[in-house]
Structure formats: structure tokens, C-alpha cells
Amino acid sequence: MPGAAPGAVPGEASGDARTGVWFVGARGSVATTAVAGCAAIAAGLHPPTGMVTETPPFAVAGLPAPASLVFGGHDIACVPLPKRAEELTTAGVLPPGLARAVLADLTAADTEIRPGGPQPGDTRGDEELITAFAADIVAFRERHRLARVVVVNVSSTEPVPTPGAARLAPSSLYASAAIRAGCPFVNFTPSTGLRTPGLLAAVAARGLPHAGRDGKTGQTLLRSVLAPMFVQRALTVRAWSGTNLLGGGDGAALADPAAAAAKNAGKERVLADVLGTAPEGEVHIDDVPALGDWKTAWDHIAFDGFLGSRMILQTIWQGCDSALAAPLVLDLARLVARAHERGLSGPLPQLGFYFKDPDGGSSALAEQFTELLSFADTLRDAR
Amino acid sequence: MPGAAPGAVPGEASGDARTGVWFVGARGSVATTAVAGCAAIAAGLHPPTGMVTETPPFAVAGLPAPASLVFGGHDIACVPLPKRAEELTTAGVLPPGLARAVLADLTAADTEIRPGGPQPGDTRGDEELITAFAADIVAFRERHRLARVVVVNVSSTEPVPTPGAARLAPSSLYASAAIRAGCPFVNFTPSTGLRTPGLLAAVAARGLPHAGRDGKTGQTLLRSVLAPMFVQRALTVRAWSGTNLLGGGDGAALADPAAAAAKNAGKERVLADVLGTAPEGEVHIDDVPALGDWKTAWDHIAFDGFLGSRMILQTIWQGCDSALAAPLVLDLARLVARAHERGLSGPLPQLGFYFKDPDGGSSALAEQFTELLSFADTLRDAR
Amino acid sequence: MPGAAPGAVPGEASGDARTGVWFVGARGSVATTAVAGCAAIAAGLHPPTGMVTETPPFAVAGLPAPASLVFGGHDIACVPLPKRAEELTTAGVLPPGLARAVLADLTAADTEIRPGGPQPGDTRGDEELITAFAADIVAFRERHRLARVVVVNVSSTEPVPTPGAARLAPSSLYASAAIRAGCPFVNFTPSTGLRTPGLLAAVAARGLPHAGRDGKTGQTLLRSVLAPMFVQRALTVRAWSGTNLLGGGDGAALADPAAAAAKNAGKERVLADVLGTAPEGEVHIDDVPALGDWKTAWDHIAFDGFLGSRMILQTIWQGCDSALAAPLVLDLARLVARAHERGLSGPLPQLGFYFKDPDGGSSALAEQFTELLSFADTLRDAR
Amino acid sequence: MPGAAPGAVPGEASGDARTGVWFVGARGSVATTAVAGCAAIAAGLHPPTGMVTETPPFAVAGLPAPASLVFGGHDIACVPLPKRAEELTTAGVLPPGLARAVLADLTAADTEIRPGGPQPGDTRGDEELITAFAADIVAFRERHRLARVVVVNVSSTEPVPTPGAARLAPSSLYASAAIRAGCPFVNFTPSTGLRTPGLLAAVAARGLPHAGRDGKTGQTLLRSVLAPMFVQRALTVRAWSGTNLLGGGDGAALADPAAAAAKNAGKERVLADVLGTAPEGEVHIDDVPALGDWKTAWDHIAFDGFLGSRMILQTIWQGCDSALAAPLVLDLARLVARAHERGLSGPLPQLGFYFKDPDGGSSALAEQFTELLSFADTLRDAR
Numbered sequence A, B, C, D: 001m002p003g004a005a006p007g008a009v010p011g012e013a014s015g016d017a018r019t020g021v022w023f024v025g026a027r028g029s030v031a032t033t034a035v036a037g038c039a040a041i042a043a044g045l046h047p048p049t050g051m052v053t054e055t056p057p058f059a060v061a062g063l064p065a066p067a068s069l070v071f072g073g074h075d076i077a078c079v080p081l082p083k084r085a086e087e088l089t090t091a092g093v094l095p096p097g098l099a100r101a102v103l104a105d106l107t108a109a110d111t112e113i114r115p116g117g118p119q120p121g122d123t124r125g126d127e128e129l130i131t132a133f134a135a136d137i138v139a140f141r142e143r144h145r146l147a148r149v150v151v152v153n154v155s156s157t158e159p160v161p162t163p164g165a166a167r168l169a170p171s172s173l174y175a176s177a178a179i180r181a182g183c184p185f186v187n188f189t190p191s192t193g194l195r196t197p198g199l200l201a202a203v204a205a206r207g208l209p210h211a212g213r214d215g216k217t218g219q220t221l222l223r224s225v226l227a228p229m230f231v232q233r234a235l236t237v238r239a240w241s242g243t244n245l246l247g248g249g250d251g252a253a254l255a256d257p258a259a260a261a262a263k264n265a266g267k268e269r270v271l272a273d274v275l276g277t278a279p280e281g282e283v284h285i286d287d288v289p290a291l292g293d294w295k296t297a298w299d300h301i302a303f304d305g306f307l308g309s310r311m312i313l314q315t316i317w318q319g320c321d322s323a324l325a326a327p328l329v330l331d332l333a334r335l336v337a338r339a340h341e342r343g344l345s346g347p348l349p350q351l352g353f354y355f356k357d358p359d360g361g362s363s364a365l366a367e368q369f370t371e372l373l374s375f376a377d378t379l380r381d382a383r
Helices: A029-042 A081-090 A103-110 A126-143 A170-180 A197-206 A219-232 A248-254 A257-275 A321-341 A349-354 A365-378 B029-042 B081-090 B103-110 B126-143 B170-180 B197-206 B219-232 B248-254 B257-275 B321-341 B349-354 B365-378 C029-042 C081-090 C103-110 C126-143 C170-180 C197-206 C219-232 C248-254 C257-275 C321-341 C349-354 C365-378 D029-042 D081-090 D103-110 D126-143 D170-180 D197-206 D219-232 D248-254 D257-275 D321-341 D349-354 D365-378
Strands: A019-024 A069-075 A113-115 A148-153 A185-187 A209-212 A236-246 A283-287 A294-304 A310-320 B019-024 B069-075 B113-115 B148-153 B185-187 B209-212 B236-246 B283-287 B294-304 B310-320 C019-024 C069-075 C113-115 C148-153 C185-187 C209-212 C236-246 C283-287 C294-304 C310-320 D019-024 D069-075 D113-115 D148-153 D185-187 D209-212 D236-246 D283-287 D294-304 D310-320
Touching (some): A019 A029, A019 A126, A019 A170, A019 A321, A029 A069, A029 A081, A029 A103, A029 A321, A069 A321, A081 A103, A148 A321, A170 A197, A209 A321, A219 A236, A219 A257, A219 A294, A219 A310, A219 A365, A236 A248, A236 A257, A236 C236, A248 A257, A248 A283, A248 A321, A257 A283, A294 C294, A321 A349, A349 A365, A365 B219, A365 B365, B019 B126, B019 B321, B029 B081, B029 B103, B029 B321, B069 B103, B081 B103, B126 B148, B148 B170, B170 B185, B170 B197, B185 B321, B219 B236, B219 B257, B219 B294, B219 B310, B236 B257, B236 D236, B248 B257, B248 B283, B248 B321, B257 B283, B294 D294, B310 B321, B310 D310, B321 B349, B349 B365, C019 C029, C019 C126, C019 C321, C029 C069, C029 C103, C029 C321, C069 C103, C148 C170, C148 C321, C170 C185, C170 C197, C185 C321, C209 C321, C219 C236, C219 C257, C219 C310, C219 C365, C219 D219, C219 D365, C236 C257, C248 C257, C310 C321, C321 C349, C349 C365, C365 D219, C365 D365, D019 D029, D019 D126, D019 D170, D029 D069, D029 D321, D069 D103, D069 D126, D069 D321, D126 D148, D148 D321, D170 D185, D170 D197, D185 D321, D219 D236, D219 D257, D219 D294, D219 D310, D219 D365, D236 D248, D236 D257, D248 D283, D248 D321, D310 D321, D349 D365
Parallel strands (some): A069 A113, A148 A185, A185 A209, A236 A283, B019 B069, B148 B185, B185 B209, B236 B283, C019 C148, C069 C113, C148 C185, C185 C209, C236 C283, D019 D069, D019 D148, D069 D113, D185 D209
Antiparallel strands (some): A236 A294, A294 A310, A310 B310, B236 B294, B294 B310, C294 C310, C310 D310, D236 D294, D294 D310
């Protein structure tokens, strides 16, 4: 039956075939960390901390093994993956010695990276770009005789597109290319991706599963855990304010107010959904290059208790964004690959656990986790 | 059918009969806030913020209305409730004007407070004290023709009793008195209460419901929300450290290391239960009289992410302990009263949502909330 | 000799004469708190916490006594001071009972408040307004036979004026009026006030002392204490980021980006001055009405230690803005009044202790305090 | 004149002679970081961040250059310095690559480390130990023809000695040995060292300079900066509470309540000195091995403002203890060596800037810095 799934390579049993993961933004911190980390875990060099799909409830879900994943992708940057991995080691994202230990895997993935676009001066139109990108993906699949390829967008956040713009946003070009190549698509960023009426229709017509949008790695993760507490305890949240400090590429991208707006919409959506109303308070994202890949998020929550007593909760989250994102990206690639193998298509609201702005489902983390566990159960083979 | 429930006043319909709430520690901050707040809510002066039982899922659970609750209790302190309420107003716990607005209710409750014990120099033995306390409770029930009385311990935390002590801990004396008077018992403190083999047998024999132990109002509430997040995300908690600063009576009581030990055991239990193993880290409770009833709890959580990356979450909770506890105490009195009316007996693990050290059930708040909602459903009348 | 000082009422000895304090923004939170607090301190109801001029080093500086201050001012708001004081009591800024205890003082000050401007629809030009304001101040001085009047701007922050604007900023109108009336001027806000070439020339010509700009009450106070520590310890500050949450009138005023820009310039100036270079990092000021007059300021400082080790200091300041500002405003009125009595004129850089953007002097608090103490010494009578 | 200074090698000009630094605890994190860092700075591999003596005011004070320092010491541990440096690299204390770059220096220092004591089973008495230790130091001085040797205690904190104990504390044995060898002594720990009547008399008799006690690296550094602010602003500190989390050797040593008591005494002393009275509040030091050498210190300061308004400042300091201590240790070795060269003797209160529990002088950092600068000035050559 897996052999009959759309997108599968005919005549190849899923048990033996490998699965492709095609990163949009393949030379970025998240992709580099995911490739290096997957290799390290497959080699037994590190425990799979942070990978939810490596915990017991997922053992019989039929997910592709970390060792069976093959990586490639698009990027407009040219720094080779082994060098990026060294940079991430200096920055404290990767542990000392790891980049060298998995050098072969990094090199192999690097040879599968193709130029992204459109870059400045590129005269190709949308259609041409989509065709080129799709061809890159198909060639990758065929070259490695992969059962399937999941396309995962981990590139920098785009500005919110202006309504009525003549051209597609870059993230939508890549999403189109994924559809054309018959590949499931995961959007780990707040960019548009498949979220246009035309693309949603196209992906539905092709019967492909997809998941998004905007990975939930830090401040919003906390918010999706804490906001339900206030509701459950009948405490009234009056204001929820937050500031994020981060350097790295994401900090610079989000220093663009339009890109930050895309990101913040997701953060505030969680609160409004869970609390039933949007509280006072703003969210700031500051580019602080001195922090590199390490992110600090401060949240200040003013709430009312019994008889109107004023109380405050503050949280400070200090994490490494790439290290938070990479295991979730691997989780998603595995889960969506398996969904594709099982013939599922359309949006997967059961993966809301991973996203700030999911395709439906609850906004409270505990419920999202329950939904994820039962999704894992449905992925099991009937046998 | 309610008329047949154990402890009900024969011949009185539950719809009309009022319910007694007997506080052990009736002149403390929590009890004073509960009495004043219940009157304010019944009179429509304040919304019932913080009372979970006033949210929609509990509307048809058949709980006694706030206006139908009658308060009394034991205390060794002599300051009358109206004066305590003024003190709490100055301390910022009660809003300005409230104490005056509900003066009649405070005065009425104050006339129902009887001397607690044993006080220094008291020559009465355990049996004499239990008999006296039970008589006070029975007289209260008869004087007001109450359908039932729930005894709720909100007194200061006791030191952990020394094993093999000749006498019962005071909290156990009151628990015994409740059993003897045929009353359900709620232990909102970390003190022993019913948690002795003899008393657990006695309460089972009498067919009374009971709930405890140690109200979950601040730091532990947060822990029961945050700890599951780490587990669900497969992040490894390495150390969880905490410091609590509080003044008020509780601060002074917990400055006693033996009392603090009782409190801390509950806090650490939540982590060990949810995380599967106790992380490094200590919990401190400091008496800081300058803070009065306002408590500050700082938590520092060191955890490992992907590839061993070291990350940190810190939380700072600033709340008013009495304002956090009082609505939960009212919730519990209502729920346990209704459980008694419905003929339930024994420990109620479905109320784990309210406790640091519950009588079974999950330690994760989201699951405890689900259990509470389904408990509310079972309390509905069959009609 | 005091009789000969510019601006003194002829024939009146300074020992007997009272001193006027004329607030621009006389019905705002700061002015209301200053009037109520001065009365409370004069009556012995409260210790003078927060008033530096009531500490021993100032005992012989010849400052006017709190009881000798007479208050008046301009405002465009109409809510009477006693009502404003009640509002501040509800908001927790003034202690319960105080507004009633000093009702007579509040009422007396309220009768000395005149309409400010320009208000919408006001057709008067700058010259007319200055003349009217100056007349109000002179009439106040004469009516109460005051030795002198210090004009203190405590109104909401103005937007930064556009260069080449045809009209003066409101704060400059009031500053002009002060000069015309022969009064020293204190600018406790980041608004322009005297900081125009024309007005600086005018105030110099009149021989009047003046002080400003932008009272240092919270986050910047901390910065002026902490930044020198990094310098003294040879630690390299890489990024200093901050977020301020505040409600009240100031929060709303500073939600205007132009007004916030004025405020932030002062905050960042301190760091650049002390550190020798401006570190990375931004400052946000968010309007959070739920917080009322209570301000929370979070600062995150990333610094390098030995061998480039990365370290972090975070501070969280929770204070009541009006309560922080009011005693400093009283200090300044007293000090500048005395400077006027002693015949000093021009800017007073010795008062840099009080300001974010002072008229010269050090930016480090410890040095500013030393300068203030030696200024107090110079104010002593020769006798 | 330097040639005449006590302890100088006769006939050797100070300009050419090198200076010895003899660490008690020479294989600990602080000493290892100091040796590696000094070599890195001397070789121009790193800027001297954190070394106050490398800032301009110290340029002409005649201090021995970093390149002229020769290291040795006592330790009971056996792990060689190069291996310790690798461990500190893994722990993130030393930057990647540094340990290898300065391998020769680490190896050289390691050959100058002699066994400390008394170790378990050691049957030597105090006198024997002192003699042996002094001989080690003298041999080191002669072997390298050093102008002088400064003995610096950077070993783990000892428990507070019981009064009337028959034997000297280990730190006092080393202090005695320093005196006997004619060497200045610096006590960077809270241990007893020279602080016994007998040793203070002995060091005075020998005319040696000495400095101590307990390096001020984190929480207390902040306290010595913040406490003066409250005093200068006439704000009343009501409670100052603190918690320190640290792993590494120091965390384990301070988990011993007696050792922690020694450390805390210094912390609380600063507050009482500056504030004039000890505020409420406790200090906790928790051993959290998961944090390694990284220390987190949380401080919560409750203070009163105008009219009794309640305000709060919290600080969170996250630093690497060894990286904070090492440059100060190098500073002290250089300053005390120069003091010795200039013939100064006795306690040096001018070095209070570096200590929690200094030998007199101010407790406020800004004043201590001024005292340090003027001390640097007095160290200049008369020429």
C-alpha cells in the first residue's frame, strides 16, 4: 500500500527507500544544524534531545529513520555547509568537534544545494523560476532514487507581501515548485508559502499533504503553555507585553518592520485565540548582532486575580534559535513524509503543536500535544 | 435523593438549604479574603475572577450558590474579622471600600468563630479537643439548619510531625473533629490533616469525601504548567531552582525549616512526577515581612536542547497569596459539598487541579483541568 | 543681601517670605503627588522618603522649608486637584487617607491653577500666550507676596519639534513666560523648554538660573549607576537593550513615536557618554494602560569579560513614576529657588544628578552626587 | 630604592627582573584561567578585557608587565594545567583554540606546582607544613631569579573555623608560609588567611604588604554599585534578598553551610555598611552542577519611595566566575607586587575595589574606584 501512495517511487518498498528533505534556505543556521544534528544522531554521537518523534509514542508510527534522510535544497548563499558548521561551532550553536565528525554528511548535502532566487538582476519570471526549482527537486529525487522528497522552508522571514502585487513572494515560488514536483511542503517560517487561494487550490488538486506556518520555538511556545493556565484558573489577563532580542540572520531580517509584522501576527494570534480576546501589550523584535544565534525573550503579563488584585508574571527565555528549530524541522519532515506515504493530503491541523499559525486545531500546547499523539497513532501501519 | 446523602439534614431540600463552610484558621488572611470576597460576589460588587466554579462548564453541576454559603470556624487568634479585613485593605489585598461594604457578612461570620487549640497551657488531651471541636461544628450546622458543613483547613503550615509522636498534629485533630461531626474535609495546607493511616480509615468508614493537600497557588501552579512543556518537546531539564519571598503569617511560619520542608516536598514532587526524575536544584522559602501578603517566586530552569545546547528559562511570579488562595478555597468548598450531596466518599483525585500533593491523578495542569471538567459533569443531577 | 537678589520681593526678608512653585501641568500626576506629598511632609504625616534635600548634607544649605512652599500652575485639564488626588489613591499612588488629610492644601493649590494653552481653537499667537502666562505667574507672586516663584515643567512629553517650525513648542512658551516674569525655570520633561538659542540668550540676559532636562527617575537612573561599573571594571558592553511598560498619561503621550524619540535620546545619551561609545540595542516605550502609574523597565545588558567570555546582566525596575518624580521636583524647586536667592544665574550643571540630559557635568551618578553635595555647600550663607 | 625593598632579589634591577605569582589552588579554574589568559594577552591573542590595570590610568604606575609574570603554586589536585584548560574550554570558560595556543605556558606553570596540604592522612603538624610550603616558594623565587613572589589564595572556600581550634586553617598555613618566605599575600577567598591576630602581627613585623578578602566578582559587585544609589536618592531599602546558583568546584564547596556562611557574611556586610543598617532578606548559595562554571545571581530589592510607595528592583547576573575572577587576580598580583617594590607594608585598604570584605575604606564601588586610581598614582616612580 505505501507503494501506491502519491509521489512514491514505483517499485521501491518504503522500508528500503530513503526520504529526501529539501530545504529552502539550505545554507542557513537551521538547515545546517538539522543536517549536522541528524547525522550526529544517526551515528549515535548525541541523544536526540528535542526531537519529539524520537520519543516512545512515535516508535511504531512508521516514520523514516534519521539515517534514511537525504538532504539537499536551494539557497542564494554560497558558503559551503562545512564552513557554516564551523561558524556555528564558534558561535556555540554546535558542540566542539561535531562539525568535523560529520564532515562527510555536510559535504554530501552541500553538493545537493542549488542556487535559489530570484536574486538581484535575475530576469526570469515567476513561471521560469518555478520550473527551474521543480526540476532541481525532481532531479534530486531521481538521482538518489528517493521514495519521496519533503520540501521545507527554513529561509529568512519575508516582508508581508503587498496586496495585489504582480509577482509571487519567493516563499510561494518555492511552494509552487514543490507542488509541481509532487512534493509535500512544510512552511517553518511566517512567510506566505502556500497561503494564497491559488496555491491552496493547486496543492489540494495534487493531493499533497502540507503543514505550516511559522515554527513555534520560544516565546510563542511559552505563550501557548501559559495562556491556557490563566483561562483554566479564571484569571483575567489585562496586558501581555514582550520583547525579543536576537542576532544572527533572523535578527537582521526581522529588523525590517514588515517582516517583524508577519512574525508578530503569529505571536499575538495565540493569545487572542486562547484568551478569547487580545490583551493590551506589544511585541518587539530587536536585532542585536552581539547575541548571535542566541535569543532572549522577555514577557510581562499583568493579570487580575480575586477581587481585582493586580498580579504579574514575567518570563525570560534564553535559547539558541537554531537548536530549538532544527529538531522540530526534522520531526516535521518525518511526519509529513509518512503522511504522504499513507496517502494523506491537504493541510495537517494535527501538527499545530509545531506552529504559531497552524492550519486549524487548538492553540493550547497541551491539546496540541494530544492531537499530535493521536495523529502518530493514525500513521501506524494497519498490519 | 440529596436528602438521602450522608450528612444531609433530613427533610430539607438541597435547593433551599444552605451550606456551611467551617474554616480552620478562620481569622487568617485566606479565610478573611474568602468570606469578604464571597459576600462581594454574591452582592454583585465584583466579578468572580479566579473562581473556576463560576465559569460556564460548572453552571449545571449543581454547586451551592455563593450566596447560600454560611461561614464559621476555629481560630486561636482574637482579632475580629472586620478588623482583619481593614488590615488586609491597608495591605492592598482587599480593594478600598470592600470591607465596609460587606461589614454585615464579616460580622456574621465572626460570631461563628470558636477558639481553636491546643493553645499553650491547654491541658486538654487529643480526645477532649476533638470532641469539643466536633461539637462546635455540629452546633453551627444545627443553629443554621445547614444541609451540610465542609471543614476547610486554611491555617498556617505545621512543622512535619516527628514519627512516633505521642499526640496528633493540630491539623489532624481538626480532621478528626470533621469526621466525628460527619463533615467532608478539605486540607488546603501542607499539614498532615487526614494523611495518617488511622484517619484515612476513619474517614473511609464514615463514607465522607475529602480533598487535599496543599493548595497550588503560585510557583507550583507554574511548575505544573511548564514541566509538561519540556517533556512534550523532548527537552531535558537539568536543574530547576526556586526562591520564594513572602511576608505575612505564612512567611513567618515557613521560616521554620520543618514547616518549609513540608511545603517544599509538594513543590518538588510535581517536578519529579512530570519529568520522571527529580532535577538538580533547591527551593527556598524566605520570610520577608516587608512584602506582607505579596509573594514573589523566582524559578530558574536550566535545560538541554538539540545536541546538548544549554538553555535557560526564568520565571518571576508576583502575586497576592490570599487573593490566589481564596477563590480556590471557595471552589473546593462548593465542589466537595456537592460531592457529599451526591453521596461520593473517599479521596477525590479529580480535584488534583487545586493541589500540590493531590490524592492521585496527573501532575500536569492541563490534564488535571480535563479531569476537573469531567468531574463537574458527573456532579450534574441525573434529571 | 537676599533682598538684593534678582526677582526677590523688595523689603521682604527671605527668612519670612514664602516661595512659589508654579507647575506647568499642575493637574498631572506628578504635580498632584508633589502638592499632596509636600503638605503631608510639612504636617509630619509622612517621612520625606525620596527627597534628597531633606537629608543631613542639605540641612544648612538655606533651602526654603517644605512648609513655606506655595503651589500654583497652568494646565489645560479641568479635574480639580482633590479629585485627582482621589484618583491617585485608587491607583495606589497616594496612600489611603492622605488625600483627605491634606484636602485644604489641595484645594488651595487648585484655586491657583490657570488655563494653559494653546488649546485646540485657540487663536492667540505665541506672543499673546507668553504675555498671558507671565501675567498669571506675576499675579500669583504678588497675591501671595512670594519671595520668588520657580516655574517647573511637569507636563506630558511633547513631540520633537520639526526644525524651522513657525511657532514655539508649548514648553518653550512657558519657558518664555517664566523669563518674562523673572522666574527661574526647571524642565523636568524631555520637551524643548529653554533649549532654543533665542531662549538661552534671553534667560542669560535676565540673569536667571535654570535647570534641566528630563528627570531621571527609573531606567536611566539605573543606567547611570550601572554603566560606570562596566567601565571601572574594564568590561566591554556590547549591547544594552530596554523596554519600558507604563500606563497613565505618560504612557499615552509616549506612544507617539515623536515623543518617545525625545525621551529615548536622553536614555541613550547616558550610555554613550559613560561608555565612550553607543552600544547595540534599542529602547522601547510601550503604552500599557492596565499598568496605570506603575512603570516596569526591563534592561538586558550583554557584555564581554576576560578572553571574550559572554555575560549578561538583566534588571527589572518596578516603580511608580509619579512617586519617583514628585520628591525630585520638590528638591529641584527648593535648590533652584535658593540658587536664585544667592544670585546664581544660567544653567546649573551641578544638578545633573536629577536629569537624563543635563546642562553639562558627569553622566555617572556617583560623580553627579558628589557635585550635588558640593553645590549644596556653596549655597550656604556666608554667615 | 626598589632594590632595597624587602623580598627583592639583591643586585637585580626591577626593570629586568620578573615577578612570581604563586597560586594557592594552582590547578583550580581561576588559576588556570589566569595563567592561560595572561599568556594570551602577553602574546596579543586577546585584548585585556576585565583587567583594570591595563586601562590608561595604570599605564605609568610601574606595574610588572603581563609578559614578566611567572606562575607556580600549591594544589592538592593532580590534573595537569593543560588538561584543566581543555576542560575549561569544553565548559565554555576558555575560548576554543586558546588552550592549544598557550600550551607551552601552561606546561611551564604546571612544572612549578607543588603538592598542597594537609591532605587526608598527612601526619605533618602546622609548623612542618608551613616550613615545607615556604621552602617551595623560596625555591621557585630562586630558580627563576624572581624580583619577588606574590602569593595569591584562589583555593576553594573553607568552612568558618571553629573558635579555639587547635590547628590553623589551611588558608592560614599558606599565609604563614608566605610571610616566612618574605612574600606579599593576597586572599581572594573568604577563608581566614591572615585574619588572625597572630598572623596580622607577624606580617606587620615582616613589613610585607597584603590584601584581601574575598574577591568581588558578581552579586556583591552589583550590590556595591546599587546600594549607594538608594542612599543617594533617599530611598529606603526594606528588604534585599538574593539567590546564587553555581556549579563548578565553588558550588560544591559552598553547599557546605559553614563555607557558605563565610561567603554570605561578606555579601551582607556591604549592604549594612552602605545602607547604614542591615535590611531584611537572606542570601542563598546553591550548588547546581549543571551550571558548571556559570553563575546566576538573582537579587530582589524591595524599597520605599515617596509617601511610602512600594517599589521593587530585581537583577539577574549571569557570568562565568572564573572569567570574572581571573583578571582581578592578575590585577591584584601586579598591584601588590608593585606595592612591595615601593616598600609599602601592611594592609592595603586602597584595594577595597576588589574585595567583598576589604581592609577598611569605603564599601561603595564608585568611591573604591577613586581610591584605587589615587593608589595607582602613588605607585608611580618619583623620577
